[in-house]
Amino acid sequence: MAKEAAMSRRLYRFGLLTLFVAWISAAVAQTDPLPSWNDGPAKQAIIAFVTDTTRAGSPDFIPEPERIATFDNDGTLWIEQPAYVQLAFALDRIKALAPQHPEWKDEQPFKAVLEGDMAALAASGEHGAVAILAATHAGMTNEEFRKIVKEWLAAAKHPRFDRRYDELVYQPMLEVLAFMRANGFKTFIVSGGGAEFMRAFAEERYGIPPEQIVGSRIVTKFERRNGQPSLFRLPRVDFVDDGPGKPVGIEQQIGRRPVAAFGNSDGDLEMLQWTTETGNRRLGVIVHHTDGDREYAYDRGPIFGGLDKALEAAALDRWIVVDMKRDWKTVFPPEKR
């Protein structure tokens, strides 16, 4: 009996210890705001910035209305290889519209798209790009365009990962968005991509509402169509939100200088400079794509966006360079079953 009692006590103590260990792990997991990030300088720097700028009495304290954080989209929040998603959309859209345009079989750049001749497409240059933009992004209302994008996103699959494009968002960055919002930061997308294209999915995927999306624009015109007021998309570029255009777009739409900015290419250089070169505690982050196994390893975007200048400036301006391979425990969210 005494032996059994001792055993029972040991088991009880062991059980209690196990329970404590489990509790502590759970508590740590709960308080880790970035569970998909490996411990390291990038994760530490992001957490330290948020902690130091939101703690009352901190010398780096930033009042809540000024907590504006801006995020590039392509290559920063979601995948941009082997092609920008919006380009994949445009090429698919040409194919979908081709039956209504028999003349495209003999007309560049459409011929190149329909035959999958990427060299000929590239050779069509700016004229080709404008023709594709006009055929796929204009000639309808904004509402119609967003519906087309939504339907495409629901059907299209990434060629390598065989998943919806809007599932190929970066899990570690979703955690950064949530973590910053939980600490009173207002998160904005500031992307070279089209604002209306991103508005078709950003609220659902990133929790970022349409009014917090800054992007490139084509001209829209207010007019009545079938008696209804509508905004009709014209085949003319209005604003390119890239490079030096990013601070301009930020000022147009947000009207306040960000205190944190995230990018992944030279197209984000000026946004990062505008955000961080103030003399105050600021956060600049560059996502460096170093993981060919789990995603892609590259220093240039599919068309635009080298990273030379931005990496050079990163050292100078003390931006955080995220090494995807080293810093990210996982890349994409788990697949929905």
Place this chain on the structure above:
Amino acid sequence: MAKEAAMSRRLYRFGLLTLFVAWISAAVAQTDPLPSWNDGPAKQAIIAFVTDTTRAGSPDFIPEPERIATFDNDGTLWIEQPAYVQLAFALDRIKALAPQHPEWKDEQPFKAVLEGDMAALAASGEHGAVAILAATHAGMTNEEFRKIVKEWLAAAKHPRFDRRYDELVYQPMLEVLAFMRANGFKTFIVSGGGAEFMRAFAEERYGIPPEQIVGSRIVTKFERRNGQPSLFRLPRVDFVDDGPGKPVGIEQQIGRRPVAAFGNSDGDLEMLQWTTETGNRRLGVIVHHTDGDREYAYDRGPIFGGLDKALEAAALDRWIVVDMKRDWKTVFPPEKR
């Protein structure tokens, strides 16, 4: 003794009654979200809209992210007579800069401004307007411009009311802004005025942050000045946020169709149509300036903005026309002592 006791009881009952009356008045005052509005159809319609679209289970329920309310500024949130405030700023600014520009004494439109010759100023037409815009709104960074506007607002006085311009905001509209925000609406300014001009005071006066201000814009350019990244204002109009430009500006910046819109002139016509012509419960409001004693009585803005089309459309689209004289108990907030 009996007499005294009866008196005391009477006094007690009277006191209690008085107290009750005071309590009830206080409770009513507390629950009246629009105390500066007289009871009447306008006040009732605004309260009914907010109540009906925010009550769970209501057939007119609007989910919180979609509760976008847009407000014109000049003549809707603050005074616009005898001149648009931004025009008063520009003319004062010309006078302040004149010592550095001796040539202005002989050069139109500056000569007209310096001599107070409004006929000559009007005769200078578009050329004159652009010259004044360039001299007063461009050639500096956005930050410098906002500082200049703030300093002017702190010093300038309205010619009739002898108060700071940003004290001549409409108290009843401040209450509408607060009431709607308390019910989950996000309030935006959508004005023909300059976005950067409004950003100099709107957060403090209206509680509307810079990122919720849509306005007209001049071109800005990102460049380094004295080594610092800056946004420099160029003397070129980029976007006019008026008339059919308002739905365009709303879509560019908010990316979501409003569910309530407030204006006071034909410049707000398309915004009101875009907001209300959806087949769903929506709110369109026109502030009609009918009170020459307490403010001004007019059907045209100082330069733009008749009200004929908007009043006609108001009947058709069932917008609420606020009769300032009838509907507003007070016009301006009490003076700060």
